[in-house]
Amino acid sequence: MNRNIHEQLIVILDFGSQYTQLIARRIREAGVYCEIHHYSLTEADFHALNPKGVILSGSPESANLQDSPRVPDHVLNCGLPILGICYGMQTMAEQLGGKVEGSSHSEFGYARVEMLGACPLLHDLEHVIEADGRNYQDVWMSHGDRVTRLPEGFVLAASTPTAPIAAMMDENRRMFGVQFHPEVTHTKAGQQILNRFVHEICGCERLWTAANIIEDAIVTIRKQVGTDQVLLGLSGGVDSSVVAAMLHKAIGDQLTCMFVDNGLLRLREGDQVMKTFADNMGVKVIRANAEDKFLSRLAGVADPETKRKIIGNIFIEVFDAESTKLGQVKWLAQGTIYPDVIESAKAKHGTAHVIKSHHNVGGLPDNMQMGLVEPLRELFKDEVRRIGMELGLPYDMVYRHPFPGPGLGVRILGEVKKEYCDVLRLADAIFIEELHKADWYHKVSQAFVVFLPVKSVGVVGDARRYSWVLALRAVETIDFMTARWAHLPYELLETVSNRIINEIKDVSRVTYDISSKPPATIEWE
Numbered sequence: 001m002n003r004n005i006h007e008q009l010i011v012i013l014d015f016g017s018q019y020t021q022l023i024a025r026r027i028r029e030a031g032v033y034c035e036i037h038h039y040s041l042t043e044a045d046f047h048a049l050n051p052k053g054v055i056l057s058g059s060p061e062s063a064n065l066q067d068s069p070r071v072p073d074h075v076l077n078c079g080l081p082i083l084g085i086c087y088g089m090q091t092m093a094e095q096l097g098g099k100v101e102g103s104s105h106s107e108f109g110y111a112r113v114e115m116l117g118a119c120p121l122l123h124d125l126e127h128v129i130e131a132d133g134r135n136y137q138d139v140w141m142s143h144g145d146r147v148t149r150l151p152e153g154f155v156l157a158a159s160t161p162t163a164p165i166a167a168m169m170d171e172n173r174r175m176f177g178v179q180f181h182p183e184v185t186h187t188k189a190g191q192q193i194l195n196r197f198v199h200e201i202c203g204c205e206r207l208w209t210a211a212n213i214i215e216d217a218i219v220t221i222r223k224q225v226g227t228d229q230v231l232l233g234l235s236g237g238v239d240s241s242v243v244a245a246m247l248h249k250a251i252g253d254q255l256t257c258m259f260v261d262n263g264l265l266r267l268r269e270g271d272q273v274m275k276t277f278a279d280n281m282g283v284k285v286i287r288a289n290a291e292d293k294f295l296s297r298l299a300g301v302a303d304p305e306t307k308r309k310i311i312g313n314i315f316i317e318v319f320d321a322e323s324t325k326l327g328q329v330k331w332l333a334q335g336t337i338y339p340d341v342i343e344s345a346k347a348k349h350g351t352a353h354v355i356k357s358h359h360n361v362g363g364l365p366d367n368m369q370m371g372l373v374e375p376l377r378e379l380f381k382d383e384v385r386r387i388g389m390e391l392g393l394p395y396d397m398v399y400r401h402p403f404p405g406p407g408l409g410v411r412i413l414g415e416v417k418k419e420y421c422d423v424l425r426l427a428d429a430i431f432i433e434e435l436h437k438a439d440w441y442h443k444v445s446q447a448f449v450v451f452l453p454v455k456s457v458g459v460v461g462d463a464r465r466y467s468w469v470l471a472l473r474a475v476e477t478i479d480f481m482t483a484r485w486a487h488l489p490y491e492l493l494e495t496v497s498n499r500i501i502n503e504i505k506d507v508s509r510v511t512y513d514i515s516s517k518p519p520a521t522i523e524w525e
C-alpha cells in the first residue's frame with residue numbers, strides 16, 4: 001500500500017451541531033478520511049486541503065435569521081459534491097435562492113420519509129418500507145425550521161408531512177440536502193446514504209482502513225524522529241497503550257516507556273502492564289515504583305482538588321527524575337486523539353461548549369523542551385481501539401473502561417491510606433469480575449467501587465463486625481458529560497455485595513449509587 005491515505009479527503013464544515021463528530025466517525029467508517037473545520041474556513045485553506053467533497057453539518061442556529069452562520073461562497077461555487085445535513089441543507093437552500101421558515105411543529109425523533117424520484121443518494125436503499133404503493137424510510141429528525149421553497153435547479157427527493165421538503169438535490173451541480181440525520185443510527189439506511197455520497201458521488205476509495213492507517217503512521221513516525229530516542233508516559237489506558245504498540249512497531253528500541261506505579265492502581269494493574277508490554281511485546285518499559293512517595297505526600301490530605309494536585313505534581317517529579325537518567329531524549333510521545341484536537345480548535349474559535357476541568361495526570365512541564373510525537377492525533381476513540389486490536393493488544397486492554405489519572409486517589413473519599421487502597425482494590429476486582437461473568441461489563445460505560453471512610457456495624461456468623469462501607473458505581477454514558485446510573489440486575493448486585501462482604505473482612509456494608517450526572521458526577525470526588 002503506497003497510496004497516500006489522506007489524498008481523498010472529505011471536508012466537514014461545522015456549524016456547531018452536537019452531531020458533527022458523529023458525521024465524521026461515519027465517514028471514517030466508510031473508509032474515507034475526513035476533517036472537521038470551522039464553517040468560516042478560508043478559500044486558501046480549503047484549496048490546500050484539496051477535498052473530494054464537502055459535508056455541511058447541522059447547527060443550533062436558525063437559517064432564516066440574517067446573521068446566522070453561512071457557507072462561504074467559495075465553497076458553494078467550488079464545483080465539488082456538497083451534502084447539507086439539517087441546518088446544512090437549510091442554509092444551502094437559503095443561500096442559493098430557496099426559502100427557510102420556522103415551523104410551529106418542531107420535529108424531534110423518528111419520522112417516516114417518503115422517497116421521491118430517482119435520487120442518486122437516496123434511491124434503492126436498504127430498509128425500504130413499502131406501503132400504499134410508495135417507498136418510505138425510517139429516519140431521525142431533529143429540527144425546528146424547514147425548507148419551504150427549493151432553490152433554482154433543485155428538485156424534491158423526499159418528503160414528510162411536517163417537512164414537505166425533507167431532501168433535495170441538484171444532480172448537475174452534485175448538491176444534495178437532507179433534513180434528517182443520516183449520521184445517527186436511528187436512520188436505518190443512514191450509513192448507506194453516507195457511503196453513497198463519499199464513494200459514488202465524490203468518488204472516494206476505501207483507503208482509510210486500520211491496516212493502512214498503521215502503515216502510514218509508521219512511515220510518518222520514522223520520518224519525524226529519524227534515529228532519535230522517544231519517551232512515552234505509559235499509563236495502561238487505551239490511548240497510551242496504542243501509542244506504545246504503534247511506536248514499538250515503528251521504531252522498536254528507540255522507544256522507552258515510563259510507567260509510574262503510584263500505588264493508586266487497580267489490582268495487579270502494574271504487573272499486567274509490564275506483562276503485556278515488556279514481557280510479551282518486548283517494549284522497553286521503565287517501571288518507577290513510587291507508591292511510598294505518593295502515599296507519604298498524601299498522608300493527612302483530605303481535600304479532593306489538593307489530592308489531585310499532589311498526585312499530578314509527584315507524577316511530574318518522578319517522570320522528570322527518571323527521564324533525566326535516560327540522558328538527552330528529543331521526543332515525547334503523547335496519546336492526543338482527534339476529539340482533543342477539535343476541542344482545542346473550537347476553543348481557539350471561541351465556540352467550545354465544554355471545557356474539561358480536569359486533565360489526565362501526565363500533563364508534563366513546558367520546560368521539557370522535547371518535540372511531540374502524537375500518532376493518534378487524527379483518530380477517534382473507536383478508531384484507536386480498532387488499531388489497538390490490529391496491533392495485537394489484548395481485547396481487555398483495548399476495550400477497558402476509562403480510569404482517572406489520579407486513580408484510587410479520587411475513589412477513596414478524604415485521606416488516602418494504603419490499607420484503604422488494598423481494601424478498595426480487592427472489592428473493585430470482585431465487582432469487575434462479576435460484571436464480566438454476568439455479561440454486563442461492556443453494557444456499562446464505567447464501573448468501579450468507592451471507599452467511604454465511615455464504619456458501620458454488621459454481623460458475620462455470631463460476631464459483630466464494625467468496619468468500612470463501600471459504594472458500587474456503574475454508569476451508562478456516551479460522552480461522559482452526562483450519565484445515567486446503570487440499572488444492574490438485583491441478582492448481580494446481590495452477588496457482588498455478598499462476595500465483597502464475605503471475602504473482605506474489613507467491609508461491613510455495600511451500597512449502590514443511584515445518582516445520575518448531572519447533578520452528581522461520575523467519580524465521587
Ligand code: XMP
Pocket residue numbers: 308358359360361402403404405406410446480517520521522523524525
Ligand atoms: P466526572 O467525575 O467528572 O468524570 O463525572 C467524567 C470522566 O472523567 C474521569 N475523571 C478523570 N480523569 N483525571 C482523569 O484523567 C481526573 O482527575 C478525573 N476525574 C474524573 C472519570 O473517571 C470519568 O470517566
